Amino acid sequence: MLDILAITGPIFIVIAIGFAAVRSGLFAKADTRALGAFVINIALPAVLFKALSQRSFGEVMNPTHLAAYAIGSLAAFGVGVMVMRVLRRQPMPKAAIVGMGMAMSNSAFIGFPVALQLFGQAAAVGLALALIVENLILLPLVIALAESSGDNGAKLGRVVAQTFARLLKNPIVLAILAGFGASLLGLRPPLMLAKAIDMLALASAPVALFVIGGALVGQKVGGMMADLGLIAAGKLVLHPLAVLTMFWLLPPVDPVLQMAGVLFASAPMATVYPIIGQKYGQDGMCSAALVVTTVASFVTLSVVVGVLRASAPIAAG
Template identity: 55%
Template sequence: MLQVFTITGPVFIVIAIGFAAVRWGFFAKSDTRILGKFTINIALPAMLFKALTERPFAEILNTRYLLAYALGSLATFAIGVAATRFFRHRSLQLSAVHGMGMSLSNSAFIGYPIVLQLLGPPAAIALALCFLVENLLILPLALALAESGGGNGESALKVVSNTLLRLGRNPLILAIAAGFACAMLELRLPGPALRAIDMLALASAGIALFVIGGTLVGLKIEGMRGDIAYIVGGKLLLHPLAVFVAVMLVPPTDRTLQIAAVTFACMPMLSIYPILAQKYGREELCAAALMAATVSAFLTISAVIWVLQAGMG
């Protein structure tokens, strides 16, 4: 178990440093948004592009991984929505918000640094494939369902199309598309360009974790403990279990990618979860759930990695 903490410990130490830096005034909370923009728009796209162009196209486009991760995430979303709607008797809109929190992982800011330490370079390939499932399938579906249940007069089809149009301008999606294209055509950039991309890629993990810590400052959980526990339980327990079952049913040929899929599903929800829920008046609940999940994830991720490593042995 000590070996597991050597993987997860540094990640959460950097998160704690980010929290302390903002809490003690070394950085303003608004500063973390600037760092977050740099990470999500520059550093992470550079890392993804670099990883995708370093491997053969047949190796990076792993359809069985995509199918397994998609099935597990869809199952989690469907269970979360159905349980909220029919057993907890909440609105369809709130049910969609709950399902979103349970099925969308913080793959980039927390997942990648952990999986990188656990598995090495294949972590970037797995991250790119997770991004495709999360951004092209689960997120548009969740937003469309939330809109259709809110009576805002906007059709689900329009929500999906607008979401996909915005994603078409997302630097992460553009980096994945460019990386796939270069890998398929076997194109290689000149040495200076590759070194510049490598320098930016190296900055992604540490800054991302620091930003997560800073965003947790000031979040409160009072008065919403039942809903918070429900969302956090779905994210940290149900989602990894559903992806594990899907991986057993449709196993990726590479054992490393099987482990990556389950590990990415263990991560807390994506850091923009409260922002996505703001339109529906649920930002406080989602911010509190994000904080609780991020803190609790240290134990759950460590436990899952210990089980996976025991299985590998």
């Protein structure tokens, strides 16, 4: 048990430090947003480019892994949408946002720091594959469904096209494409540039965790327990189980990538969740779900790490 807490404990200690720093006024919440922008736009792209460009294309582009993670994530998303639409008779925008909370992980800010301790730099390959699914499949689907009701229905095609156009300007997507390109062509950056990329990559995990803590300050929970229970159970239990089931059903993949996929699916939802929910009047529910699921993930992630460590020898580093 102590060896498991030695992995997950530091993650949540840094989150707690970020929370305390903002709560005490040492940092303003706007400061953490700037740090988050640094992680998303600079440090994390450096991690992804480094990991992908240093491996052969065949090693990093794993269609079976992508299929398992995508189908498992879509299954969790579909359950959320169906429960909200069929059983609870909620409008499609809210159903789509609930489905997003159950299926789109905080792969970059929480999943990756944990996976990095378990799998070393191989975690970045799993992260890139997870981000492909989240950014190129799940996010456009969420926005398309949320925009498909009422007067916006006629604009569905334009919404999808605009979403993909924005994604193609996203530094994370650009880093993944550049990394795959360098891997396919066998290109390596010059030594000086490679060292700069290494320095930026090292900053990604701790700064990301600090940002998570700051983002939780001021979020309130209350009056939405049915929605919160559904989202938390879907994200922390159903999503990883669905991804694990697909890894069992599909042809075998690298065991490290398989375990990384399950771990990324076990992370709570992305910190942009309340921001996207705000557009559809669901920012209160999304903010509360982010708090509940992130806190609960201290227990659930520890359980997942324990199971992964028991199922196969994992070398940290």
